Amino acid sequence: MGRVIAVANQKGGVGKTTTAINLAASFAAAEVKSLLVDCDPQSNSTGGLGLPRDPERLSTYHLLMAEAEASQAVLPTELEGLNIIPAHKNLIGANLELVGADEREFRLRNALQPIRDNFDFIVLDCPPALDLLTLNALAAADSVLIPMQAEYFALEGISELLDTVNRLRESFNPSLEIEGVVLTMYDDRTNLAQQVTQELRNYFGDKLLSTTIPRNIRLAEAPSYGKPALIYDVRSRGAESYIRLAKEIMDRIGGTPVSVAQDATTAAQPEPELAPAGTNSQEN
Numbered sequence: 001m002g003r004v005i006a007v008a009n010q011k012g013g014v015g016k017t018t019t020a021i022n023l024a025a026s027f028a029a030a031e032v033k034s035l036l037v038d039c040d041p042q043s044n045s046t047g048g049l050g051l052p053r054d055p056e057r058l059s060t061y062h063l064l065m066a067e068a069e070a071s072q073a074v075l076p077t078e079l080e081g082l083n084i085i086p087a088h089k090n091l092i093g094a095n096l097e098l099v100g101a102d103e104r105e106f107r108l109r110n111a112l113q114p115i116r117d118n119f120d121f122i123v124l125d126c127p128p129a130l131d132l133l134t135l136n137a138l139a140a141a142d143s144v145l146i147p148m149q150a151e152y153f154a155l156e157g158i159s160e161l162l163d164t165v166n167r168l169r170e171s172f173n174p175s176l177e178i179e180g181v182v183l184t185m186y187d188d189r190t191n192l193a194q195q196v197t198q199e200l201r202n203y204f205g206d207k208l209l210s211t212t213i214p215r216n217i218r219l220a221e222a223p224s225y226g227k228p229a230l231i232y233d234v235r236s237r238g239a240e241s242y243i244r245l246a247k248e249i250m251d252r253i254g255g256t257p258v259s260v261a262q263d264a265t266t267a268a269q270p271e272p273e274l275a276p277a278g279t280n281s282q283e284n
């Protein structure tokens with residue numbers, strides 16, 4: 001069954017969409033079947049893979065409203081092995097339309113269930129909010145991947161996200177894991193980045209992934225050509241870093257049985273969500 005990874009952080013502009021597109025593309029390039037599901041009304045993943053606006057097209061909105069089957073909404077992309085379920089701006093209304101609906105947090109999970117066997121990885125691009133769309137993504141996911149920038153206050157909003165992950169575990173999705181934290185737009189030449197990284201390492205332990213994503217102009221340009229970076233410029237540092245990230249994630253899942261890896265983590269240090277809310281990052 002395909003592994004469902006939600007790319008989430010309620011902070012805006014941290015690289016969720018860039019990570020979702022390029023991670024899903026890097027999985028496909030590694031010849032594992034991947035599906036990107038755009039859960040954000042901004043539809044940046046959809047546009048970033050070159051799909052034109054189309055109000056008639058089936059989208060994540062229809063899945064949440066139980067108006068269509070996921071298999072009907074899956075579209076192929078230019079990259080073989082990479083598929084997408086597009087978003088639509090009316091997704092923003094789903095937050096309200098679903099209030100009071102049955103199983104409103106489980107809509108996406110239920111919709112994706114019948115197609116999970118068709119893919120090795122399903123990557124969910126979340127909006128910058130802890131809203132019902134993100135809750136649906138977290139309820140549908142096996143794990144959450146958190147893109148973050150190495151900057152002061154980086155940890156501030158994270159405790160809120162980790163609290164939400166904990167609440168999901170207690171209610172809708174007990175087996176939700178943290179896939180990892182990935183540093184985006186990273187510049188390791190600055191002392192600040194190194195200091196913040198050390199702090200994040202103390203806080204997250206080995207959940208802080210060793211692959212970092214550099215600030216790279218090709219990553220910013222590629223969406224305007226409707227392509228993942230590895231098609232736009234495969235030799236760019238940006239494309240290479242996401243290929244490494246996909247490998248690291250696959251190695252962590254495949255290399256060590258997940259249960260063993262988890263035991264080792266909990267033995268070595270407290271799970272991030274049990275650690276005190278990290279608010280000391282602004283002090284040094």
Ligand SMILES: Nc1ncnc2c1ncn2[C@@H]1O[C@H](COP(=O)(O)OP(=O)(O)OP(=O)(O)O)[C@@H](O)[C@H]1O
Pocket residue numbers: 011012013014015016017018019040042044126127128184185186213214215216217219220221238
């Ligand atoms: N590693 C990078 N190098 C250079 N530019 C980047 C990088 N990552 C992201 N960007 C640019 O930063 C901006 C924000 O990135 P992105 O859209 O991926 O963030 P996001 O978290 O999805 O935003 P939102 O919260 O609005 O959904 C975009 O213009 C993107 O092209």
Ligand SMILES: [Mg+2]
Pocket residue numbers: 016017018040044126127
């Ligand atoms: Mg985005």
